Amino acid sequence: MAYEIPVTQARAELADLINRVVYGGERVVVTRHGRPLVALVSAADLEKLEAGEAEEVQEQVVRSISSLGSVASAPGERRRFGIAAEHRGEHDHEG
Known part of the structure; x- marks a missing residue:
């Protein structure tokens, strides 16, 4: 699973x-x-991904990025951004 963090905090x-x-x-x-950058x-x-040797790694990365809607906010994000950071819903991720 991927860890999600805003660019300013990163x-x-x-x-x-x-x-x-x-x-x-x-x-x-x-x-x-709120969108992956x-x-x-x-x-x-990265070497495995570029070499194409690890389809499993590729699948894990895709699954990790695809699951961002269910990832917990970064520590401190809720405190910094208030209730808006807590209530991001699926409709906020549609493009």
């Missing part, structure tokens, strides 16, 4: 996010206005 926590990806095996999706994955995962 800037301030970049070193921590890198550690989560590299040492924690997490995938981080940086968002802007970029994903941080480990260099090992």
Whole structure:
């Protein structure tokens, strides 16, 4: 599952996010206005994705990004953005 974080918060926590990806095996999706902007994955995962050797990794990344609607908000996001961050619904993600 991917960890979702707003771009403004990601800037301030970049070193921590890198550690989560590299040492924690997490995938981080940086968002802007609640929409996925970029994903941080480990260099090992990227190599596997580029080599096409790990269809399972590709599927995991796609599932992680696709499941963003059910991902808990980043720590502090609710406090920073109030009730709006808590009540993002499916209709907010339609494009």
